[in-house]
Amino acid sequence: MRTLSGRMPRRQARVAPSEHEPSGPLLRVEHVRLGYWTARQFTVAVEDVSFDVEAGERIIVIGPSGCGKSTLLKAIAGFIEPAGGLIQMAGRTSLAPGPDRAVVFQEFDQLFPWRSVLSNVAYPLRVNGHRRRAAIAKARQYLELTNLAHAADRYPHQLSGGMKQRVAIARALALDPTLLLMDEPFGSLDAITRQRLQTELNRIVEQTRVTLLFVTHSIEEALVLGDRIVVLGDAPSRVIATVDIRGLGGPETVEYSQMRGRLRELLAVDKEEVEEIGGLE
């Protein structure tokens, strides 16, 4: 672990070119360095990561556990300021958390327990200026999209884990995000439910044409959901490869298994535990 002591790294984040490029990529991540303070030292989680996301793309960020991929997502969401480098979203660089980058978290308890399913989806719309009726109508529409219309009046504690994650997806999508951020949303689900939700997410993304940035440590999930895969190494992490998998055949094809093999190799570069990384599928 590299450490940085004494110097507060927050300042650097503001050093960013302000030229507006409407024609550029939707999201630009340039030489981003991220970390966190423990007691008196700064621990680097992400050393130097760069990649672009074009509008309409589905980007998967994959990496071994603890490589800082969730930290990276939090930085893009605006919860953490980078210690270095630049995160530029639609030309803007000072990123406070906001609904244009709606997040679906891994935790099941990301729903407000005191609100019904419908209200969990409608409330953020109310916060963002929708009138009551419009918010409820739109919430219903997105609950239908995620096959949850029948559960609208239930409370979160009455739902299964998979249903909770679908509510969270509906809530995020209803906000019409420019970029949908997902932080291992299916990581705590059983294998069967996870697979079902992956299929469902693919359908939803296709229908809504939302730009997706999805963090995972599962190679299978990356291959099922992504257009491009950004592979991170061990912490403090760097991008070790960016792979375009558009037009890749299904799991039964040779290309697919070759790609899977390649990703396994890439992810095993720093660690010899191929099993751990690949075994989750």
Next chain:
Amino acid sequence: MAVSSSAASIPRRPAAFGWARIPAIVRYPLVGAVLVAAWHYYAVHKGSLFMATPWQTVQEFWHGWRNGSLSEPTWATLRLLLEGIGIGAAIAAVLTAFATLSKIGEDALVLLTAVLNPLPGVAVLPIAMLLFGLNESAVRFVIANATIWPIAIAVSTGFKTANQTLVAVGRNVGLSRVRVITDVLAPAALPQAISGVRTAWAFGWRTIIAAELVFGVAGSSGGLGNYINNARQYFLTPQVFAGLLTIAILGVVFETLFGQLERRTVIRWGMKTS
């Protein structure tokens, strides 16, 4: 013991023995009857000057609530208590919100609760009387002081232990810092807040009765503590007991109300198991 073949896989419920076999609806009245009988015989033995029998107590209670001699002091006490708790809860809410927004506020709250929470509520009464005189404001002050700290401690614990993912979601959907407090932290802390108010209620209730008993203050009308103390002075023992019965019944009533409130909110939302 013959096991029926159709329910072979369901083990038999272990048989309860003796007292536990009697259903609760019978058990509690039975215990109650024994206690009331013991009270009755002790009262008869002691003489009606010092102990009222259960029947005398009930009669006096009924009488006092019909002609107002007991109901008026009870309402007076309840009104003052509610006002005091209202003031206390409002101050507690402001203090906790301030403590959440700034480090200085947090330090102030920690220090104040550490010093003032252990103080018995009535202990502040002499100061209150110096500040406000012998009137209702003094009582309100004392009740407010007795209730601020348990509520503030409970709510700030609730804020601190609130699910950070929910806070992140709140910020992500575009809530301001203040609205994160009102729309996310406050409901998230509701289980603790309710139990805080419950404790505050118990503290306030004890404090106001003690204040009235010892100092006789509760404004012009006089409260329940006053009523009991006056009755004692004139050896109207049944009235003393009727006053105590009122306090006990109100205790049960408010416990039930708090239970209802929890069932309709935090238990319904799965934030607390019943």
